[in-house]
Amino acid sequence: MTTNGPDMPVIPSEEGKSLSVSMPEEFSWDETLHYLTRSPAECLHQVEGRTVYKLLEFQGEPGLVRLQEQGQGALELTFGEGAPRPSWPLSQAVSYIREWLDGDTDLRPFYRMAENDGLLGPLTRRYRGLRIIGAPDLFEALCWAVTGQQINLPFAYMLKRRLVESFGRSLEAGGRRHWLFPQPEELADVPAEALKALQFTGRKAEYLLGIARLMADGELSKEGLLALGFAEAERRLLAIRGIGAWTAHYAMMRCFRHPAAFPIGDAGLHNALKQQLGLDRKPTEEEIRRIFSPWSGWEAYAVFYLWRSLT
């Protein structure tokens, strides 16, 4: 068996081909990397130095892409070296990356609004170019939110990793294994016991499987929710067992990129406000609403910048 016979097709023009992903001026690769590296247990992308690898899937076919900064507000996108080349074109990944890294939001109105704000002003200057890193896959966004309910973040990352490495597909390249988040179909028929063995609580196991079944059955989808609009999508999500206000808004923030999504009950948000405002206790929900009232329409970004202040 030959590995490099004359019948092996070689397409030089495809080798080393790269595409440019244009990003707005208000985009910071440093801030993006800071977010992407915040947990060593993260398994849905890999960061090596200032290079990001992520396994994507289109038409059921996985492909590894590599992202580097290109300068002039652009990223360089290539296929990851050492990985099987998918049949889909690299151009298919460009719009995904722009959505993932929030390249389509104009942050200038947010910055103008925050400019003279005593709380948000310093944060937007300190973390300028920070954008809401998305979770374009609805199932992933919901599972991640449910997983993170009421537990500390390191533990949540560990649970996610176990879930992904137990039920997701993967591909090895360059001595590293890259993972896809499981599809709803890949989780729908898993017994709750299997999730409990990964240290999910019995309750969370039920929540995750319930969401998986809804999506596998086509009763819940990103397209369907997008068609509903903000208020109706929220109502639909809240009707699902295991999804409360925090989870619904978290998903709308990370998956639907709704700038007015507002996970107001978030413990990290409370701690950030306490710290930024020098309070000796956490703010009440009423106080939070008052603090956020000037930022109407941009709550998700205000929350994201406040989260950033914690690390």
Add this chain to the structure above:
DNA sequence: ATCCAGGCTCCTG
């Protein structure tokens, strides 16, 4: 040890 974690459901009164 005690309290808190990127909460939600379900049961009381």
Add this chain to the structure above:
DNA sequence: CAGGAGCATGGA
């Protein structure tokens, strides 16, 4: 309908 117990584990 507000309030609180229970969930279950890890880190400070």
